[in-house]
Amino acid sequence: MPTIRVLIADDQTLVRTGFRVILEAEDDIEVVAEADTGAEAIRQAQLTRPDVILMDIRMPELDGLAATERILRQEDPPTIVVLTTFDHQEYVYRALHAGAAGFLLKDAPSSRLIAAVRAAATGDSLIEPSITRRLVERFAAPPPAAGPPAELAALTERERDVLRLIAGGLSNAEIAAELVVAETTVKTHVARILAKLNVRDRVQAVVIAYRTGFVAR
Template identity: 60%
Template sequence: MTIRVLIADDQGMVRTGFTVFLGSQPDIEVVGEAANGREAVTRAAELRPDVVLMDVRMPVMDGLAATREIMASGDPTPKILILTTFDLDDYVYDALRAGASGFLLKDASAQQLAEAVRVVAAGEALLAPSVTRRLISEFARVGPRRPRVRLGDITERETEVLVLVAQGRSNQEIAAELVLSEQTVKTHVSRILAKLNLRDRAQAIVHAYETGLVRPGE
C-alpha cells in the first residue's frame, strides 16, 4: 500500500529535496506541498494524505496551529510528523497535545526521513527517548497535579504496560521488565489504544500523565 504524503514547509528547497527523495521510494507518494500552515490545512482537506510532514515555524499559520486544525477536522485525519531545525523543548508538549505523532529534525538522514514516514503511517509514534524525557520534564513543570487513578477500561497488566510506555520505555524494554514477548507487549499496546480511544503511543503518553496514572519523576 502506497503512503500518501503532504509536505508543509516554507522553504522551497526543503520541499523540493523531500519530494525528490520520498518520491523515489517505492512505497511513498508525495501528493502535494504547502508553503505555510494555512495552505497545509487546505491541502490536507483536499488531498487526504496519510502523513503530513509539518514544519513548526511557518508564516500565516505555524505548524502547531495547523496541526490542531487538521486533527479537529474529523476522520479520517492524517498522521502529523513535526519537522524542526530547533531544539524540541518548546514544542514537545504543545505538539503532542495538538495531535502530532512524532518529531524529526531536519538534519536527519534521507533514510531516517523515509523510515519516519513509514513508522507514523503504521500508527506508531516516533518518539525518541530524549523526546520522551523532554515531555516528562514539561509535565513536571506545567502538567496538572491530579490524584492517581486506575483507568477502569484497561486490565491490570495493560495498566502496567501503559505506565512503562509513559516512562519512555521501548517495547523491548517493557518486555524485559514484565517478562513478556515483544509481540505480547505490542498486543497490549494495541488494546490500550483501542480501549481508551487513543490514536497512537504519543497520545497514550499524554493521556497517562493527564489522568494522573503516572506522575513526573516516577
C-alpha cells in the same frame, strides 16, 4: 502494499525538496503535495487527502500548530508528524495536545524520516527519545516520594519490556523484530499499556516512564 500519500509542509524550499527526494526513492511512498504556509497545508490536505503530513512548526500566515489543530478537526483526518528542533520544546508540547502523532527532528537521518512516515501510515508513531527526554525535563513533575504510580506496577514483565523499547524510540515493527514476536502481538501489548496507564497515546506513556524513573533520562 498500498502507496503512502504524503504532504510536506515547510516554508524552506530546500527542506521540502530534500524530503521529497528521500521519500520518493521508496516504492511505497508518494509525495502528493507541498505547502510553504500553514494555510496552504490546510488547503492541500483538503485537496489531496494525504495519509501522512510532515508539518513544520514555524511557517508564515498560519503556523504549523494552528494548521495541525484545524486539520485534525476535519472528518477522517490524516496522521500528522511534526518537524521540530531542540529550540521548539514549548511548540512540541502544544503539538502533543493538538493531537500530533509523532515528532521528528529536522536533521534526522533519512532512514528515520522514512520509518516515521511508514509508522504514521499504519497508526503507529515514532518518537524521538531526545525530544521526549527534553519534554520531560521541561514540563514533567519530579517523581513522587512514595515511588512510581500504581499503574506501572500493573504492567506485566513483557509490557515493561515493550514500554522501554517505546521510550527508546522504536516503532511497533522494530519492537517486534527486537522481541522476535509478531507485530500484532506488539500492538496488543501497546494497547494494554495505554489502558493500564490510562493515557491517550505512546508519547504520554513514555513521559510517565521517564518521569517515574522507570526509564533513565
